[in-house]
Amino acid sequence: MDAAGSVGLGAPVRNRDTLVPLVEVTATGHGRTWSGERFIDTAIGDRMVYRGREAGRDGDWHRTTIRLTDPETGLAADITLRTIPGSRFLRSQVRLVNEGSAPLQLESVSSLTLGGIVDETGALDGLTLHWADNDWLAECRWRQAAFREHIVPLNRSAHGHEGRGCFERYSQGGWSTGRHLPIAALTDDRTGRAWLWQIESSAGWRYETGEREGAAYLALFGPDDAHHQWRQLLAPGEEFTTVPAVLVGVEAGGPDAAFGELTAYRRRMRRAHPDHTALPVIYNDYMNTLMGDPTTDKLLPLVEAAGAVGAEVFVIDAGWYDDDAQGWWDAVGAWEPSASRFPGGIQQVLDAIRAHGMTPGLWLEPEVVGVRSPLADTLPPEAFFRRGGLRVTEHGRHHLDLRHPAARAHLDRVVDRIVGDWGVGYLKLDYNINIGPGTETGAESAGAGLLGHHRAHLDWLGSLLDRHPGLVLENCASGGLRMDYAQLGVVQVQSTSDQQDPWRYPPIAAAAATAATPEQAAVWAYPQPHFSLDEIAFSVTGALLGRIHLSGFLDRMSPEQFELVRSGISVYRRIRPEIRSGRPFWPLGLPSWQDTWIAHGLRGSGSTLLTIWRRESAAAGQPGIADHPDRYDSDCTVDIPHLRGHDVHVGTLYPTTAHSEATWAAADGRLTVSLPRPDTAVLLRLTAAPSV
Numbered sequence: 145m146d147a148a149g150s151v152g153l154g155a156p157v158r159n160r161d162t163l164v165p166l167v168e169v170t171a172t173g174h175g176r177t178w179s180g181e182r183f184i185d186t187a188i189g190d191r192m193v194y195r196g197r198e199a200g201r202d203g204d205w206h207r208t209t210i211r212l213t214d215p216e217t218g219l220a221a222d223i224t225l226r227t228i229p230g231s232r233f234l235r236s237q238v239r240l241v242n243e244g245s246a247p248l249q250l251e252s253v254s255s256l257t258l259g260g261i262v263d264e265t266g267a268l269d270g271l272t273l274h275w276a277d278n279d280w281l282a283e284c285r286w287r288q289a290a291f292r293e294h295i296v297p298l299n300r301s302a303h304g305h306e307g308r309g310c311f312e313r314y315s316q317g318g319w320s321t322g323r324h325l326p327i328a329a330l331t332d333d334r335t336g337r338a339w340l341w342q343i344e345s346s347a348g349w350r351y352e353t354g355e356r357e358g359a360a361y362l363a364l365f366g367p368d369d370a371h372h373q374w375r376q377l378l379a380p381g382e383e384f385t386t387v388p389a390v391l392v393g394v395e396a397g398g399p400d401a402a403f404g405e406l407t408a409y410r411r412r413m414r415r416a417h418p419d420h421t422a423l424p425v426i427y428n429d430y431m432n433t434l435m436g437d438p439t440t441d442k443l444l445p446l447v448e449a450a451g452a453v454g455a456e457v458f459v460i461d462a463g464w465y466d467d468d469a470q471g472w473w474d475a476v477g478a479w480e481p482s483a484s485r486f487p488g489g490i491q492q493v494l495d496a497i498r499a500h501g502m503t504p505g506l507w508l509e510p511e512v513v514g515v516r517s518p519l520a521d522t523l524p525p526e527a528f529f530r531r532g533g534l535r536v537t538e539h540g541r542h543h544l545d546l547r548h549p550a551a552r553a554h555l556d557r558v559v560d561r562i563v564g565d566w567g568v569g570y571l572k573l574d575y576n577i578n579i580g581p582g583t584e585t586g587a588e589s590a591g592a593g594l595l596g597h598h599r600a601h602l603d604w605l606g607s608l609l610d611r612h613p614g615l616v617l618e619n620c621a622s623g624g625l626r627m628d629y630a631q632l633g634v635v636q637v638q639s640t641s642d643q644q645d646p647w648r649y650p651p652i653a654a655a656a657a658t659a660a661t662p663e664q665a666a667v668w669a670y671p672q673p674h675f676s677l678d679e680i681a682f683s684v685t686g687a688l689l690g691r692i693h694l695s696g697f698l699d700r701m702s703p704e705q706f707e708l709v710r711s712g713i714s715v716y717r718r719i720r721p722e723i724r725s726g727r728p729f730w731p732l733g734l735p736s737w738q739d740t741w742i743a744h745g746l747r748g749s750g751s752t753l754l755t756i757w758r759r760e761s762a763a764a765g766q767p768g769i770a771d772h773p774d775r776y777d778s779d780c781t782v783d784i785p786h787l788r789g790h791d792v793h794v795g796t797l798y799p800t801t802a803h804s805e806a807t808w809a810a811a812d813g814r815l816t817v818s819l820p821r822p823d824t825a826v827l828l829r830l831t832a833a834p835s836v
Contacts (some may be wrong), residue, residue, distance in 0.1 A: 180308025218244025310354035374591025430461035451500030474540030505570030788813025
């Protein structure tokens with residue numbers, strides 16, 4: 145039984161030898177048939193035989209479960225594939241049950257495999273790899289290379305074997321996206337065919353692609369032993385279910401079309417919540433503003449200004465609990481308001497937020513307890529991450545294990561007090577340490593402990609929303625270091641970065657829609673009173689096609705500056721129905737970190753929204769800039785293929801101060817935008833005339 149025959153996502157199969165089993169499993173004592181760096185060609189996967197199939201429906205979703213078994217060990221595998229008719233995405237998850245008489249120790253299990261991928265000529269030379277590096281302050285950095293740059297031809301016929309290597313990316317520790325995004329693609333640039341995948345795990349993931357019998361294959365995994373210290377012992381009768389993975393396949397349109405389908409999938413799979421349609425404007429006091437030092441006197445002027453500019457949520461970020469002379473970082477855990485920061489009580493500020501028509505929000509880092517917190521001694525030792533019998537400490541913090549009832553009860557009390565008693569309607573949930581491979585309980589491996597905590601954490605988040613249906617949860621991990629759809633399937637908003645330099649934010653803002661739906665991807669806009677009008681508009685414009693996170697000392701601005709910010713917020717509130725339904729595209733390609741010109745758009749049913757950045761401050765001094773003086777041109781031409789052949793009206797939504805001009809060439813589907821001043825940006829609306 146092979147994967148490609150079941151997936152049906154446009155992969156032209158060269159021959160059956162190029163295919164891979166529907167599931168690949170390594171277990172102690174049952175490794176691979178060909179040793180190397182690859183996690184395919186497993187002995188158990190090779191032995192699996194078909195024993196049945198079952199189909200059903202879960203609402204709009206169609207479900208097919210393929211049942212396999214290994215005659216030697218008695219390990220049974222149920223591969224459940226879910227899709228929606230008419231879509232181009234497939235979600236896969238594997239359930240293993242030990243039906244044998246002896247225990248099995250799993251070391252890796254695939255969530256989804258696919259073989260037989262070739263270009264239009266039936267070869268591999270036309271395939272391109274796309275992957276995303278991720279780091280603090282430098283998220284969503286997409287890269288691409290020819291498949292053959294990483295998977296070189298080895299002349300299999302001369303050696304009788306495949307190569308031993310592959311192209312792989314994987315996570316490390318508790319920051320699921322601390323190194324890379326769990327998303328990548330293969331494309332055939334000549335036809336526009338694309339295969340795009342996503343792994344949904346906060347507790348370890350890995351993907352690999354390589355060559356098998358002259359075709360490319362793909363294998364997606366959750367945590368494994370080699371990379372995440374994950375091992376799972378299955379006694380007879382016990383079972384294990386993998387993390388989910390999804391594959392998108394499109395016949396044309398390349399990465400843009402594939403990401404459009406992935407966006408549709410993400411909107412289908414996530415937990416329903418009114419925030420996904422309301423998209424209220426969020427003001428947060430942290431970035432380039434109070435920076436973790438809130439007080440009543442500092443907050444009240446910001447609250448008044450944020451309400452006047454059009455914000456609908458006001459978040460008091462880190463520091464509201466800080467009453468410790470030695471600092472709050474390693475003393476957190478109780479989450480009680482500071483008496484010295486709020487002499488009249490924190491309710492005075494929360495009431496002021498409500499009086500100005502906004503929902504109050506608070507920052508919280510629930511999974512950690514500072515080493516100096518009383519809770520470090522009062523909670524039982526089993527409530528914390530441990531390895532080798534010792535409690536884990538990282539950057540002055542211990543890590544709670546939410547499988548333990550005492551840890552969960554503590555956090556339930558905290559949230560029910562903040563939300564139920566104080567009336568807070570928005571929680572920014574941060575995660576600022578990478579705790580390493582996980583926690584060991586008894587004979588459990590560290591990676592299995594991390595996966596267990598991760599699943600308990602998701603269950604806890606869901607329970608908060610069950611008890612407080614209107615509560616909005618933001619997922620933050622030092623910006624975007626846990627930006628995965630295990631988290632985003634439950635929470636409503638995703639922090640995209642902690643980047644404080646407005647000139648370096650555009651490539652993150654433009655590519656954020658690859659990692660999250662536009663309506664979940666929160667982008668900072670932090671205009672300041674010392675900014676010029678162009679700088680204010682540049683900062684605000686970059687957030688208008690995502691989820692706006694407004695900050696800055698708005699209370700100190702001149703009337704002209706304040707009006708420029710207010711008008712941007714007004715535009716956002718008008719276009720947010722299009723944000724929540726639009727599909728992203730990138731007419732200049734996915735941005736590179738040093739690009740001077742960046743373009744990101746949302747394609748809707750009635751019109752197209754397009755943001756264009758011209759940034760030279762960030763590009764100055766970058767390698768290669770001097771070799772490309774054209775990058776400093778004031779004009780930029782972009783391709784808009786879906787509007788080719790149409791008469792298009794181009795309107796400027798924001799800012800009018802950019803003095804931008806746009807020329808549309810209908811026959812070519814090309815838009816030329818002029819931004820006469822460097823370090824400016826503009827949001828345009830493109831409306832096609834109705835067909836006659």
